[in-house]
Amino acid sequence: MAGMAIIQAHGLTKRFGSVRAVDDLSFSVERGSVTGFLGPNGAGKTTTLRMLLGLVTPDAGTATINGRVYADLPEPLHQVGAVLEASSFHPGRTARSHLHIQALAAAADPGRVDDVLDLVQLTPAAGRRIGGFSLGMRQRLGLATALLADPEILILDEPANGLDPEGVRWLRGLLRGFAAEGGTVLVSSHMLAETAQTVDSVVIVDHGRLVTQAPLASLTAHDDLEDAFLRLTGHPSLKEAWK
C-alpha cells in the first residue's frame, strides 16, 4: 500500500471575512510517509489541518482521509490521531481522567491509558491536574491522546512547541518509529532544521496557496531546508541578507 495517497486535499479554500486563509490548495500525503507541512505564520496551515479534520468547513474544495471526509470515517480516532493545540484540555482534570474519557470516546481499550502514559513519559504526572502542566507536558499529553486508539495516521500541528531538546529528540524518534511501522504522519512545524531530520517530503504553503510539494531529498539537493524554504516563500535567507 506504500505510495498511495492516504490524505488528499483538493482545491481547499477558506475565507474568514475578507481574509482568504486558504486558497485553492491541493496536495496529497502518501501512506507510510512523514510529511512536513511548512509555511510562514498566517500561511493557512492550521486552517488546512482543521479542514482535513472536519473542524472547519471549507468554502470550496474537498479534504479526504482514506478516501472519505473526516465526518464519514467510522470510529475516526482509530484511523486518525491529531494534536492541534497544546491547550485543549480541561485544566481541572487529571491526565489520567482525561485519557480515560478519551479512551471511552475513541472506543479504545482502557488499558491503553497506561501504555500511552508510559510512551510519552508522563506516568509520574498521571494523577496531577493538567492546569499545572508545562507546555511540554501538555504536548506529550496531546500525543498520548492522539495515540490512544492506535491510529494509522497522525496529524500534528506544531507538536515540538514547548518541548526541550531531549523532548524534541524523543518526538523525532516517536514519529520515525510510527512511520517505520507503516503509520503516516502529517506534521506542521516552524522548526525547519528539526523537520529536515524527520520528514520524507514537504508541502510548503504561503498566503494559503501551495508553493511546492516535493520529496525532501530533491528540495535539499543544493540548499538546506531553511534556505530552500525562505527562497521558495520569497524571503531572503540570512546568508543572502548578510551579503
Place this chain on the structure above:
Amino acid sequence: MIRQIRIELLKLVTVRLSYGLLAVGVALTGIFSAIEASRAGKVSSVAPLNTYSGLSTIVTGGVWGLLLGAVLGVTITSGEFRHQTATLTYLATPNRTRVLAAKMVAAAAGGAVFGLAVYLMAAGVGLGFVAAHGYPVSIGAGTFVRYGLGHVVGGALLGCLGAVLGSLVRSQLAAVIAVFVWSIILESLIGGLFTSIRPYLPYTAGTTLAGTALGAAGFGPAHGVSGAAPLPFAAATALLAGLAVVLAFAAARTTVRRDVT
C-alpha cells in the same frame, strides 16, 4: 448514543466545578431554609411551621438552588469552548448534534441530582425545626414525594435548558450571567407586569414544578405577588421539555455548526 452519554457523564464527575456548584447549592439552601424556618409564624410571609403552608414554604424554599443545576448545564456545553476541548470532542464524535443531545441528557442528570440534593437539605431543615418545636408534621408522605419528584424533574429540565443555552451562547461567563439575570430579575419583572404569562416563564415553571408558590423563587417586583395559578405538573414539564427541544434545534442549526478554530 449510550457511549456518548457515558462520556459526558464521565466529564461531569471528573471536574471539581460540578461538586463545588452542588456544595454551594446545598449549603445556601441549608442557610436560607434555616433562616426562613426561624422566622416562621413571626413574619407574614412564612406561616407557622405547624401548618401545611408554613412547612411547605420551608420544604420547597431551596428551589432556587435548581438555578445552580442550570448553571451546571451551561458549563457542560460552554465549557468545551472556554477550555478549547471542543476540538477533541468533535474529533471523537464528528456528529455534533449527537454531542449536543448527549450533553443535554448529562445536564438533565446533573440537574436532577441538584434538585434532589437541595430538596433533601430543605426538607431536612424543615423537619428538623418541626421536631425541635415538637410540632406535628403537617405534610403527608405523598406530598413530600411529590415535592421531591418535582425538584428532580424541575432540576433536570432546567439543567437541560442550561446546556442548550451554553451551546447557543458559547461564552460561559455570558451564559451564566444570563441564567441569573433572566431567572431572578427579568422573569420577576415580566411576571410582575404580565401576570397572565407568568406561569409560562421557564424558571417560574421549573420552580412551580417543585411546589414553590408563584413568585417565591425570584426577587424584584413580582416576588411574593400572586395573580395567576401555577401550571399543572404535566403542562410545566411539557413546556420546559418543549422549550429545550426547540432551542436545541435552533442551536443545532446555528452555533453547533460553526467552525471550531
